[in-house]
Amino acid sequence: MxxxxxxxxxxxxxxxxxxxxxxxxxxxxxxxxxxTTIRSPVARGRIKNISFAGDIPWDEFVVVTAKDIPGxxxxxxxxxxxxxxxxxxxxxxxxxxxxxxxxxKYLLEEARRNVQLEIEPLPAIFSLDDSVNKKEIIxxxxxxxxxxxxxxGNVDEVWESADFIVEGEYRTGAQEQLYIENNGVxxxxxPEDGVTVWGSxxxxxxxxxxxxxxxxxxxxxxxxxxxxxxxxxxxKEEYPSMIAGHAALLAWKSGRPVKIVYDRAEDMAATTKRxxxxxxxxxxxTRDGKLLGMEIDFVVDGGAYATLSAVVLSRGxxxxxxPYFCQNVRxxxxxxxxxxxxxxxxxxxxxxxxxFALERHLNKVARTLGLSPEEFRRRNFIQEGQTTATxxxxxxxxxxxGLMNRAFELTDYHAKQKRFxxxxxxxxxxxxxxxxxxxxxxxxxxxxxxxxxxxxxxxATVEGRVxxxxxxxxxxxxxxxxxxxxxxxxxxxxYDSIEVxxxxxxxxxxxxxxxxxxxxxxxxxxxxxxxxxxKQTLISSGLLKENYTQADFAGACRSYIxxxxxxxxxSKYKAPPGINxxxxxxxxxxxxxxxxAVYVAEVTVDTVTYEARVDDFLALQEVxxxxxxxxAAGQIEGGVAQGIGYTLFEKVVWKDGRMINNQMTxxxxxxxxxxxxxxxxxxxxxxxxxxxxxxxIGELPMDGPAPAILNAIEHATGMSIxxxxxxxESLLEILGGERA
Amino acid sequence: xxxASRKVEINCTVNGERQTLHxxxxxxxxxxxxxxxxxxxxxxxxxxxxCGACSVLVDGALVNSCLVPVLQVxxxxxxxxxxxxxxxxxxxxxxxxxxxxxxxxxxxxxxMIIAAVNLLERxxxxxxxxxxxxxxxxLCRCTGYMRIFEAVVHACQSTEAKS
Numbered sequence: 001m002x003x004x005x006x007x008x009x010x011x012x013x014x015x016x017x018x019x020x021x022x023x024x025x026x027x028x029x030x031x032x033x034x035x036t037t038i039r040s041p042v043a044r045g046r047i048k049n050i051s052f053a054g055d056i057p058w059d060e061f062v063v064v065t066a067k068d069i070p071g072x073x074x075x076x077x078x079x080x081x082x083x084x085x086x087x088x089x090x091x092x093x094x095x096x097x098x099x100x101x102x103x104x105k106y107l108l109e110e111a112r113r114n115v116q117l118e119i120e121p122l123p124a125i126f127s128l129d130d131s132v133n134k135k136e137i138i139x140x141x142x143x144x145x146x147x148x149x150x151x152x153g154n155v156d157e158v159w160e161s162a163d164f165i166v167e168g169e170y171r172t173g174a175q176e177q178l179y180i181e182n183n184g185v186x187x188x189x190x191p192e193d194g195v196t197v198w199g200s201x202x203x204x205x206x207x208x209x210x211x212x213x214x215x216x217x218x219x220x221x222x223x224x225x226x227x228x229x230x231x232x233x234x235x236k237e238e239y240p241s242m243i244a245g246h247a248a249l250l251a252w253k254s255g256r257p258v259k260i261v262y263d264r265a266e267d268m269a270a271t272t273k274r275x276x277x278x279x280x281x282x283x284x285x286t287r288d289g290k291l292l293g294m295e296i297d298f299v300v301d302g303g304a305y306a307t308l309s310a311v312v313l314s315r316g317x318x319x320x321x322x323p324y325f326c327q328n329v330r331x332x333x334x335x336x337x338x339x340x341x342x343x344x345x346x347x348x349x350x351x352x353x354x355x356f357a358l359e360r361h362l363n364k365v366a367r368t369l370g371l372s373p374e375e376f377r378r379r380n381f382i383q384e385g386q387t388t389a390t391x392x393x394x395x396x397x398x399x400x401x402g403l404m405n406r407a408f409e410l411t412d413y414h415a416k417q418k419r420f421x422x423x424x425x426x427x428x429x430x431x432x433x434x435x436x437x438x439x440x441x442x443x444x445x446x447x448x449x450x451x452x453x454x455x456x457x458x459x460a461t462v463e464g465r466v467x468x469x470x471x472x473x474x475x476x477x478x479x480x481x482x483x484x485x486x487x488x489x490x491x492x493x494x495y496d497s498i499e500v501x502x503x504x505x506x507x508x509x510x511x512x513x514x515x516x517x518x519x520x521x522x523x524x525x526x527x528x529x530x531x532x533x534x535k536q537t538l539i540s541s542g543l544l545k546e547n548y549t550q551a552d553f554a555g556a557c558r559s560y561i562x563x564x565x566x567x568x569x570x571s572k573y574k575a576p577p578g579i580n581x582x583x584x585x586x587x588x589x590x591x592x593x594x595x596x597a598v599y600v601a602e603v604t605v606d607t608v609t610y611e612a613r614v615d616d617f618l619a620l621q622e623v624x625x626x627x628x629x630x631x632a633a634g635q636i637e638g639g640v641a642q643g644i645g646y647t648l649f650e651k652v653v654w655k656d657g658r659m660i661n662n663q664m665t666x667x668x669x670x671x672x673x674x675x676x677x678x679x680x681x682x683x684x685x686x687x688x689x690x691x692x693x694x695x696x697i698g699e700l701p702m703d704g705p706a707p708a709i710l711n712a713i714e715h716a717t718g719m720s721i722x723x724x725x726x727x728x729e730s731l732l733e734i735l736g737g738e739r740a
Numbered sequence: 741x742x743x744a745s746r747k748v749e750i751n752c753t754v755n756g757e758r759q760t761l762h763x764x765x766x767x768x769x770x771x772x773x774x775x776x777x778x779x780x781x782x783x784x785x786x787x788x789x790x791c792g793a794c795s796v797l798v799d800g801a802l803v804n805s806c807l808v809p810v811l812q813v814x815x816x817x818x819x820x821x822x823x824x825x826x827x828x829x830x831x832x833x834x835x836x837x838x839x840x841x842x843x844x845x846x847x848x849x850x851x852m853i854i855a856a857v858n859l860l861e862r863x864x865x866x867x868x869x870x871x872x873x874x875x876x877x878x879l880c881r882c883t884g885y886m887r888i889f890e891a892v893v894h895a896c897q898s899t900e901a902k903s
Binding site for chain 1 (some may be wrong): 782873884
């Protein structure tokens with residue numbers, strides 16, 4: 001019985017298609033109050049006064065300020081610099097200052113509008129350039145949250161001997177995750193019983209950690225339960241700690257359950273987005289197209305507080321030199337502060353930014369050399385046994401050349417290149433085809449997984465049903481289904497006999513956050529070994545033989561439980577052999593495994609309307625063993641669609657540090673009418689240390705679309721454009737300007 | 741015109757059952773369904789008619805229930821996601837969403853299924869362009885839509901096979 005590789009029905013599929021799945025806003029508790037957040041209207045300033053105006057029965061309201069916080073007023077994540085509620089200073093627009101709760105949500109909204117804040121403004125900065133140039137110091141001594149320095153070989157020596165030195169600068173904008181379910185939680189809290197929070201989230205134990213500090217309670221007095229979650233994409237990695245804290249503070253003060261669910265405008269204006277970035281490249285090459293040296297300066301805008309920027313920066317830094325072999329590499333990177341709401345996790349986590357820059361830049365290098373973008377890359381693709389920028393020796397079989405061949409075959413790349421070049425001069429519609437080749441590391445970076453020490457539990461019932469206990473959340477990507485498949489395969493039991501427990505910190509061990517393409521590869525491996533532990537226990541107690549049926553297994557479980565009590569097992573993360581990372585030098589094995597990919601985009605640029613449209617998109621990747629072909633393809637397609645949005649549709653418009661197009665009406669994501677055929681293909685090269693040979697895939701598809709599309713637009717128009725999002729108004733300026 | 745500040749009685753049929761709603765005249769149909777009837781399968785994504793998560797059928801027409809004042813549904817027949825399956829038997833579109841991977845996080849799914857059911861009622865054998873247009877008012881952030889298109893095609897085929 002092989003269940004890995006089969007498209008079994010999604011575990012929670014029926015509930016989702018019948019409207020029975022219950023999300024946080026679908027839950028109602030008796031005596032429940034609604035909570036709301038009073039936010040800063042200014043980017044930076046000193047709070048002078050708060051007053052309660054209007055014809056509002058204020059005595060009916062629960063009001064919470066920073067003074068009501070029982071523990072520490074800091075959202076525990078990496079640093080403790082971000083308050084739950086601003087006390088004296090605000091550092092970005094929409095920063096939470098005060099909380100209100102009331103049973104009537106309509107009156108609550110009236111009240112929210114009548115809280116008057118008097119804030120004395122302070123000078124603020126809103127751009128990467130102003131932050132880097134220290135126009136104003138707004139964080140620490142130099143506005144820098146974190147910097148990294150990767151040094152390989154001797155870059156300083158390559159410039160003299162280089163035949164060509166090519167420089168370029170690349171920029172990317174912010175992007176809203178735009179999960180269709182807004183953030184929301186319900187909390188109950190009291191000094192006697194502690195704090196319980198239900199909510200839409202990716203990482204129950206992040207919230208657990210944040211609430212421990214906020215309430216200064218022992219671990220077993222805090223319980224966090226994930227309910228069905230309507231998409232995350234990184235947007236529900238760290239922010240839910242904030243909203244959970246707010247609801248819990250209101251519940252603590254009122255003694256009643258409190259629900260806070262954001263509306264779309266608040267969610268878009270106040271919560272995290274993808275970090276805007278700039279990347280500067282300086283590249284030395286030989287005449288025959290070999291990379292001699294790469295110098296990369298990568299900067300991301302972290303917003304007003306440190307949050308996760310250091311780790312976003314890390315992933316972006318490590319991916320900045322791509323799947324190419326170069327003996328001399330220097331990457332310097334910084335995450336800097338601005339007075340905008342903190343930017344945060346979003347699928348790809350820094351890598352889409354630095355990969356966009358690299359894959360655009362390599363086209364420029366190729367052009368300088370007189371080589372095709374393809375040929376230049378082929379001469380430099382990393383091979384098994386060679387080293388990445390961090391000096392990680394690639395031990396897996398990697399065949400970027402082969403991927404490229406197949407991707408070009410599947411898209412008829414060369415024929416189209418030729419045909420478009422012939423047709424374009426006489427056509428208003430300019431067609432182009434372009435590609436990006438890239439890799440994405442799965443799991444936490446460097447020693448991250450070692451520090452996390454994730455644990456997965458498994459237990460069996462007397463009926464022989466197996467239950468997996470993990471904090472990894474189902475957020476649409478298929479965690480429940482994949483875990484059940486892995487367990488079913490490992491134990492040779494029916495898929496239907498495997499259950500996955502709801503993530504509840506009162507009941508499941510900490511299997512780490514649901515991020516970083518780690519759920520299948522890292523946590524899935526722990527699922528595999530945890531369930532094998534059950535089998536081992538049964539075998540060593542003499543109740544089960546190696547070759548068993550479903551009924552044998554059930555019988556053995558019954559006997560074991562009757563004789564010994566509960567049948568449980570757990571498994572803790574151990575790094576695969578030969579994984580070494582040096583945090584000081586930022587050198588070594590950055591990731592246990594990489595997924596490798598070549599994506600090809602075909603575009604049309606209309607020279608009258610200045611629209612750029614993607615006509616066809618091919619995503620070819622090597623991701624180890626594919627556990628579930630439909631879910632895996634669904635991950636790639638969804639990621640590519642977000643990538644197309646990132647490139648051509650999604651522009652966050654800022655004014656004084658605030659997103660002003662915080663509505664679905666004017667922040668546009670691709671619809672069913674906009675998305676081209678997305679053609680997804682996998683190469684399977686089983687990864688020795690992944691469950692059933694799988695590697696991570698969740699973030700990978702976010703990396704390729706932007707550079708592939710802009711490379712295609714370059715092919716179509718001859719214009720080299722080095723920033724995204726690329727909106728029609730920019731194309732008008734670029735192409736219109738050229739014609740005039 | 742009724743007094744906007746006082747609740748009114750509105751009689752309508754929801755998923756085949758007669759209902760009397762008590763709501764402010766300008767209350768959103770979405771809230772009446774979710775809060776008064778506890779039909780929480782209809783979701784709110786944006787509250788301004790852009791995302792389609794709150795799609796329901798009113799007298800057979802596909803509407804965003806966040807934009808419909810409850811006063812407008814007096815005498816109407818409303819169908820929500822809870823009324824799509826007939827008891828245990830899933831509708832062909834629902835089954836196809838499971839088979840083809842059309843639902844990921846599931847939050848857009850009820851609205852998307854309502855839109856797909858409505859499309860097939862109007863156009864039993866839609867071509868690709870008709871499917872795309874028919875679903876263009878329903879945003880999905882997870883799937884990239886490919887598997888939703890496939891589910892609609894699959895539902896047509898399985899309905900044909902049965903008839």
